[in-house]
Amino acid sequence: xxxxxxxxxxxxxxxxxxxxxxxxxxxxxxxVSWYQQTPGQGLQFLFEYFSETQRNKGNFPGRFSGRQFSxxxxxxNVSTLELxxxxxxxxxxxxxxxxxxxxxxxxxxxxxxx
Amino acid sequence: xxxxxxxxxxxSVSEGTPVLLRCNYSSSYSPSLFWYVQHPNKGLQLLLxxxxxxxxxxxxxxxxxxxxxxxxxxxxxxxxxxMSDAAEYFCVVSVGGGSQGNLIFGKxxxxxxxx
Numbered sequence: 001x002x003x004x005x006x007x008x009x010x011x012x013x014x015x016x017x018x019x020x021x022x023x024x025x026x027x028x029x030x031x032v033s034w035y036q037q038t039p040g041q042g043l044q045f046l047f048e049y050f051s052e053t054q055r056n057k058g059n060f061p062g063r064f065s066g067r068q069f070s071x072x073x074x075x076x077n078v079s080t081l082e083l084x085x086x087x088x089x090x091x092x093x094x095x096x097x098x099x100x101x102x103x104x105x106x107x108x109x110x111x112x113x114x
Numbered sequence: 115x116x117x118x119x120x121x122x123x124x125x126s127v128s129e130g131t132p133v134l135l136r137c138n139y140s141s142s143y144s145p146s147l148f149w150y151v152q153h154p155n156k157g158l159q160l161l162l163x164x165x166x167x168x169x170x171x172x173x174x175x176x177x178x179x180x181x182x183x184x185x186x187x188x189x190x191x192x193x194x195x196x197m198s199d200a201a202e203y204f205c206v207v208s209v210g211g212g213s214q215g216n217l218i219f220g221k222x223x224x225x226x227x228x229x
Contacts, residue, residue, distance in 0.1 A: 006157075033217075098210050
């Protein structure tokens with residue numbers, strides 16, 4: 001069974017640009033969550049999708065958005081990039097939302113904003 | 115509110131010696147707890163999980179963790195460290211959703227293994 005696939009692995013963008021990151025979950029998994037990882041703040045939750053619906057959203061500005069498609073693939077978009085958006089963005093895939101559910105992570109997309 | 119606290123930001127051991135990574139949790143009810151490992155420039159890999167079955171949980175690569183309700187702890191151990199164990203380890207509690215998401219992560223413990 002293929003794992004969680006995130007593309008691209010690395011990105012370099014300029015301040016003010018926008019970026020779209022993609023996540024393909026494990027086959028059969030319908031829940032996708034996104035996290036931002038930085039050395040200073042650690043792992044912070046961005047949003048969670050299940051069956052194309054956003055279930056939860058973290059405390060990030062509106063520049064961060066996401067969506068999920070009918071095949072469970074998910075994208076997140078960051079508009080008007082700032083230097084502080086430089087981070088490793090991780091996607092997690094689960095069979096369903098909720099407590100006790102294991103989450104499987106992709107290798108992440110390393111975004112650098114210059 | 116539920117949370118986890120990893121008591122050490124960095125642990126250094128010699129190859130072949132035991133590993134102990136400490137985690138305390140805070141929860142108003144019986145929690146679901148996980149340990150994840152992250153090797154440099156990689157995603158997170160699930161090591162083991164506790165979901166109120168056996169209190170001693172065995173994971174991959176020889177790791178295990180013991181849930182102790184009286185001490186609100188979920189420490190990760192391994193009898194003998196290997197060089198390949200050098201990585202960052204995260205203790206995680208599952209909360210089911212909300213503005214923090216389903217998983218609340220500790221700050222991480224970086225494990226160094228000396229030859």
